[in-house]
Amino acid sequence: MLIIERKDEETIDRALKRYKNKHRKVGVVTELRRRKHFTKPSVTRRAEVLKAVYKKKKFGNDAL
Secondary structure, three states: OOOOOOOOOOOHHHHHHHHHHHHHHHOHHHHHHHHHOOOOHHHHHHHHHHHHHHHHHHHOOOOO
16 A cells, blocks of 8 residues: 655645556556456467567667
């Protein structure tokens, strides 16, 4: 659980904005979505390979 302590003379809006930024940086929602469904390691590896092939085709050999 993320805890944000409100600083002196800080508005609630500013504290809420700091909380949202920290929440986004930690990646809580992203991690929950990733863990929602199990993906086999072979499927994950295949996706990485396809992504690399796409990048190589799109950006050429110099980019990587």
